[in-house]
Amino acid sequence: MIAQLTGKPAALGPNWVVLDVGGVGFRVQCTPVTAAGLRPSESATLATSLIVRQEALTLYGFASASERDVFELLQVASGVGPRIALAALSVLTPDQLARAIQAEDLAALTKVPGIGRKGAEKIVVELRDRVASLVTEPDDRPRVASLADEPWRAQVSAGLQGLGWSQRDAEQACDRVAALVDDDPDVSLATLMKAALQSLARV
Structure with a gap:
């Protein structure tokens, strides 16, 4: 499994990056905030999770290992795939997600696009006893570029x-x-x- 990548962004999109690692370009899906924090001129390190499907191999990247761990844990719940797990981390931090699940805060969970009330209830029931093991890290997101001339x-x-x-x-x-x-x-x-x-x- 590819757990971490370090390299310079060769191309950037709103929620993806092509990371040049020793001349090999890895396309990595990520949250918009993580993508926005990357600069083509600077090396960056992303914690990663490789999702294997019959039709494709998809690499997801995160600013911290705690985000990756929450991303992977969320997918243990019924009906939660990579897209919804990534959206959840775009709306809530790992700490906020853990607290929402422990406190059965359905209102917080349903703020995530793709999660309705029934889906939130399943997440709470299936993950409530597992989120306590999550240890979050300090915010170590990559440094962010200026918007002076950016659309x-x-x-x-x-x-x-x-x-x-x-x-x-x-x-x-x-x-x-x-x-x-x-x-x-x-x-x-x-x-x-x-x-x-x-x-x-x-x-």
């Missing part, structure tokens, strides 16, 4: 739609965080993505 709105919108929100919801979230760019033109894409996700979670 932030398109990147944030694409990242949100990639997680399951509609184009309308994504555009409205962009409208709600636009003031952050007005206040600080150098605000990071990761900060904008977090703010947009938080605004959607409150809706």
